[in-house]
Amino acid sequence: MTDHPAYVIGLDYGTDSVRALLVNAKTGDEVAQAVHYYPRWKQGAYCNPQKNQFRQHPLDYIEGLEATVRQVAQQVPAEQIKGIAIDTTGSTPGAVNEQGVALALTPGFEENPNAMFVLWKDHTALAEAAEVNEKARTWGGPDYTQFEGGIYSSEWFWAKIAHVVREDEAVAQAAYSWMEHCDWMTLLLTGQDLATFKRSRCAAGHKAMWHESWGGLPSEEFLTLLEPKLAGLRNRLFEETYTADQVAGTLSAEWAERLGLTTDTVVAVGSFDAHAGAVAGEIEAYSMVKVMGTSTCDIVVAPTAEVGDKLVQGICGQVDGSVIPGMLGLEAGQSAFGDLLAWFTQIIDWPLRTMLPKSTVISSEQMEALREEMRGNLIVELTAAAEKIDPEESAVLALDWVNGRRTPDANQALKGAIMGLTMGSGAPQVFRALVEAICYGSKQIVERFESEGIPIKQVIGIGGVAKKSRFAMQTLADVLDRPIKIATSEQAPALGAAMYAAVAAGVHPDVLTAQRAMGSGFAETYTPQPDRVADYAARYKKYQAFGQFVEAATLGDKQAAETATATA
Numbered sequence: 001m002t003d004h005p006a007y008v009i010g011l012d013y014g015t016d017s018v019r020a021l022l023v024n025a026k027t028g029d030e031v032a033q034a035v036h037y038y039p040r041w042k043q044g045a046y047c048n049p050q051k052n053q054f055r056q057h058p059l060d061y062i063e064g065l066e067a068t069v070r071q072v073a074q075q076v077p078a079e080q081i082k083g084i085a086i087d088t089t090g091s092t093p094g095a096v097n098e099q100g101v102a103l104a105l106t107p108g109f110e111e112n113p114n115a116m117f118v119l120w121k122d123h124t125a126l127a128e129a130a131e132v133n134e135k136a137r138t139w140g141g142p143d144y145t146q147f148e149g150g151i152y153s154s155e156w157f158w159a160k161i162a163h164v165v166r167e168d169e170a171v172a173q174a175a176y177s178w179m180e181h182c183d184w185m186t187l188l189l190t191g192q193d194l195a196t197f198k199r200s201r202c203a204a205g206h207k208a209m210w211h212e213s214w215g216g217l218p219s220e221e222f223l224t225l226l227e228p229k230l231a232g233l234r235n236r237l238f239e240e241t242y243t244a245d246q247v248a249g250t251l252s253a254e255w256a257e258r259l260g261l262t263t264d265t266v267v268a269v270g271s272f273d274a275h276a277g278a279v280a281g282e283i284e285a286y287s288m289v290k291v292m293g294t295s296t297c298d299i300v301v302a303p304t305a306e307v308g309d310k311l312v313q314g315i316c317g318q319v320d321g322s323v324i325p326g327m328l329g330l331e332a333g334q335s336a337f338g339d340l341l342a343w344f345t346q347i348i349d350w351p352l353r354t355m356l357p358k359s360t361v362i363s364s365e366q367m368e369a370l371r372e373e374m375r376g377n378l379i380v381e382l383t384a385a386a387e388k389i390d391p392e393e394s395a396v397l398a399l400d401w402v403n404g405r406r407t408p409d410a411n412q413a414l415k416g417a418i419m420g421l422t423m424g425s426g427a428p429q430v431f432r433a434l435v436e437a438i439c440y441g442s443k444q445i446v447e448r449f450e451s452e453g454i455p456i457k458q459v460i461g462i463g464g465v466a467k468k469s470r471f472a473m474q475t476l477a478d479v480l481d482r483p484i485k486i487a488t489s490e491q492a493p494a495l496g497a498a499m500y501a502a503v504a505a506g507v508h509p510d511v512l513t514a515q516r517a518m519g520s521g522f523a524e525t526y527t528p529q530p531d532r533v534a535d536y537a538a539r540y541k542k543y544q545a546f547g548q549f550v551e552a553a554t555l556g557d558k559q560a561a562e563t564a565t566a567t568a
């Protein structure tokens, strides 16, 4: 390690906003941070929640890049900023032209949602995901879903591409290739040639069925069987993938200028937010880092040789090097976590959004102030009220599937449900049931890993909900009957990206060394309360029975629904 000052920037593109974190690459001190909320996304542009359509405009990303990086970069001399790495949500693919320009930035496509990035939580590709699953099992070649938990999801790369090209002939014709958001940002910054650009192992392995054993991406034959319009695309994608500690390039002259940095700044290969977050959460073999934000991603790493040929069913994949190079990264998660609570607050504040603007008794300034105050405090007040309810006396039970079930066993067609409502059930009772539901969903995932032979030795929490909701974290510790360690960093994915950047820039030799040098440790631990554990264990059984009932009913299997009712 050199004695000269060395800083790195981790850039974390979340669902609603992007954050840049300037970190001292030697000590891990977080020197400055900046956040930018995507303006078009905030207005709901290009989205249709009724259809589960969630698209993001590349200009939201580019404006956020300039606003945040310029702000943090001012804090130290530009030549001391050695590296930058980007993590994003995923699978969030978008169509690009031959030069790697996102189609929505090209004439004629500026307002076309199909030419934008298809956000991870967009589930418009349910039919295409079902086709991937059906064809992967029956086409006569390898089952390409085997390293992705055995079930392909509508949240992922190929399902989304197949859906868009079917729906939009103009985009199908103009799309030269497709890129995950994390790869596209990295290409933008380095200005490289699309043909030789280094794509993310993390993104390709977990979401695009890339695996070394079958030579990379699924075969042309399989892809055209899935959708004839995919013909030729495989050759315009990539063969190799790279781990996030590798150098993708250096900043292009244009972007060095626009960001106030230099062309010597190294740009690392891209990654997903959850995987970068797990690195900052100081993940180690058989730890589960739960990234608890809008959704959850549950990330586990294990020595590749120890897992051997074992295929873990029902998760979002097992990929060599997707978190820490040299180890197997395993991912599971829930499609709605904080989002389930956010959904409920949206229901509750409906009168504020719809009736208040028509009110003749308060001024528009007062109305805005009231809405702002309510918006900020709603979850906090609901939490305070819900915390006082004795779980033993609570009859309300909920399922966390408002955005489908990501794992165990992806089924994005499933819907949320609430049971046990009485005339006495108020907002706090329902809110409490929703908090419990996200914790029961987490328990199912932990149980799945263990029943598939991957022991979970400790649970670490990071992300917005982990940092903001003591109630949710205590409930989680009680439901899992395990301690939950909460990482100190407020910006864990950005810190993890900064660690990747530090390795790519040569400040540290590998990710484990960067973790040790730059990790900020744990702020606190939630310990299970023995008097609550048994109550929650009993309610968890009811949650499972309720889930089986709803799943069976959703599938139209009345008989199975009746059986589930009988055992509930």
Ligand SMILES: Nc1ncnc2c1ncn2[C@@H]1O[C@H](COP(=O)(O)OP(=O)(O)O)[C@@H](O)[C@H]1O
Residues within 6 Å of the ligand: 014, 015, 016, 017, 292, 293, 294, 295, 337, 338, 339, 340, 341, 342, 379, 380, 383, 463, 464, 465, 468, 469, 472
């Ligand atoms: N006090 C709180 N209690 C529980 N959940 C909260 C609280 N404040 C915010 N959230 C939830 O946190 C989620 C955002 O998490 P965050 O990690 O900041 O974002 P992202 O997932 O986009 O990276 C939202 O779904 C929101 O509902």
Ligand SMILES: O=C(CO)[C@@H](O)[C@@H](O)COP(=O)(O)O
Residues within 6 Å of the ligand: 014, 015, 016, 088, 089, 090, 091, 120, 206, 272, 273, 274, 275, 291, 293, 294, 295, 296, 297, 331, 333
């Ligand atoms: O699924 C992944 C990564 O594989 C996430 O990007 C996705 O759940 C979105 O994460 P956030 O909820 O925005 O933290």
